[in-house]
Amino acid sequence: MPWLLLFLIGLAIGSFLNVVAFRYFPEESFFCNIKKCTGRSKCRTCDKTLSWYELIPVVSFFAQLGRCRKCGSKISWQYPLVELAGGFTFLLPFYFKAVPELNSVFLNSPLFLWLFSALWISIFLVFILIWIIDYRFYIIPDELNIFAGILGILLIAENYFYNNFSQFGNGSFVGSFSMLFGFRQNIWTNHLLGMAIGFLVIGLIIFATRGKGMGFGDLKFITALGIIFGWPDVVFLLAFSFIIGSIFGIYLLIKRIKGFKDSVPFGPFLILGSLTLMFFGQYILSHYFKIFGLF
Numbered sequence: 001m002p003w004l005l006l007f008l009i010g011l012a013i014g015s016f017l018n019v020v021a022f023r024y025f026p027e028e029s030f031f032c033n034i035k036k037c038t039g040r041s042k043c044r045t046c047d048k049t050l051s052w053y054e055l056i057p058v059v060s061f062f063a064q065l066g067r068c069r070k071c072g073s074k075i076s077w078q079y080p081l082v083e084l085a086g087g088f089t090f091l092l093p094f095y096f097k098a099v100p101e102l103n104s105v106f107l108n109s110p111l112f113l114w115l116f117s118a119l120w121i122s123i124f125l126v127f128i129l130i131w132i133i134d135y136r137f138y139i140i141p142d143e144l145n146i147f148a149g150i151l152g153i154l155l156i157a158e159n160y161f162y163n164n165f166s167q168f169g170n171g172s173f174v175g176s177f178s179m180l181f182g183f184r185q186n187i188w189t190n191h192l193l194g195m196a197i198g199f200l201v202i203g204l205i206i207f208a209t210r211g212k213g214m215g216f217g218d219l220k221f222i223t224a225l226g227i228i229f230g231w232p233d234v235v236f237l238l239a240f241s242f243i244i245g246s247i248f249g250i251y252l253l254i255k256r257i258k259g260f261k262d263s264v265p266f267g268p269f270l271i272l273g274s275l276t277l278m279f280f281g282q283y284i285l286s287h288y289f290k291i292f293g294l295f
Contacts, residue, residue: 006090011057014086017125018079021132030143046071057083082128089124093117095279112162119155123148123228127271130221134267140217145224152191152227160187173233175282177289181232191230198226198234218266225274236281241266241273 019041024030041050048070054060061080068075096117126148134140158164165171165187172178183190202222205213226234245266252258276284 010087010090014083145220148224194230194234195226198222245269
């Protein structure tokens with residue numbers, strides 16, 4: 001069962017991402033912090049060195065009832081959630097095989113599926129790290145933004161080489177609806193426009209709020225997302241992000257967890273917007289247009 005093997009590999013990678021995220025400190029560069037990830041894992045409360053059977057992804061957390069075996073302190077839910085996120089990330093090849101717009105490309109070149117999936121798996125792993133770090137420190141490391149942008153360029157190059165881009169919706173997560181927005185003649189122009197639009201929208205928000213609404217980490221991140229998703233996908237990505245962020249913000253206000261002047265990291269909402277676009281974008285647009293009798 002190849003899916004099970006990929007899922008287990010993903011769990012292990014997710015476990016490693018937890019180590020990277022927990023040992024990250026904003027005062028140092030991201031790659032300097034990675035060098036600290038070679039030591040033995042310890043309890044964050046009592047500093048006990050953990051045994052191998054305490055480090056089995058997901059299983060150890062539930063077997064220990066979410067607590068350290070020595071001091072009894074609670075273990076963060078981040079550990080199993082990130083491990084599961086890594087596991088499901090490695091199942092992306094099976095999802096992409098089910099996407100109609102990609103089937104013809106896979107039939108012509110099976111290698112495209114694995115290259116395409118490898119790039120998107122790498123992008124998702126970057127998403128996971130950005131989510132954790134932005135949630136903890138309200139910053140997005142420049143190194144991760146740059147790496148995401150490079151992965152986006154490689155993704156564009158692969159789609160260009162395998163002709164996975166056309167005026168009829170290939171290469172877009174909103175499918176044929178992308179035809180309504182133009183700029184489908186050239187993949188490089190399309191993604192350059194996506195990068196520019198994302199930069200402009202977030203840049204205007206930063207300018208209008210004098211940096212209180214969003215930070216420059218968000219600006220760099222949306223620039224990378226614009227490279228990855230292109231036009232018009234970046235517009236829907238932003239729309240989904242703002243809607244999800246607004247709903248979450250209202251919930252925090254009602255529960256009095258946050259006040260009007262409190263900050264909330266926007267990176268996770270950009271990631272949620274990206275995931276909504278990828279998995280539900282075409283479905284949402286289809287129902288939206290049907291409501292107004294346009295399709």
